[in-house]
Amino acid sequence: MKVGVLSDTHIPTRARALPSRIYEIFADVDMILHAGDIADESVLEELKTLAPIEAVAGNTDSYQLK
Secondary structure, three states: OOEEEEOOOOOOOOOOOOOHHHHHHOOOOOEEEEOOOOOOHHHHHHHOOOOOEEEOOOOOOOOOOO
C-alpha cells in the first residue's frame, strides 16, 4: 500500500489552493493521510478526488472541522 502524507495546508489562510505538484505526487497513492491543520473542509473534498483520505485535526482547525 502506498500512502501519501501531508499536513499544514492552511488553505485559504496561507495558500489559496493545493500546489499542483500534489496531484503529481499523489497520482498513484492508495490512501492519503492529512496530519492536521487543514483549515478548510474543501481541502479534504479535493484530496478525495485522488484517493481515500483519513485526517486528524490540528491545533488551528476549527471546532466544526474537527
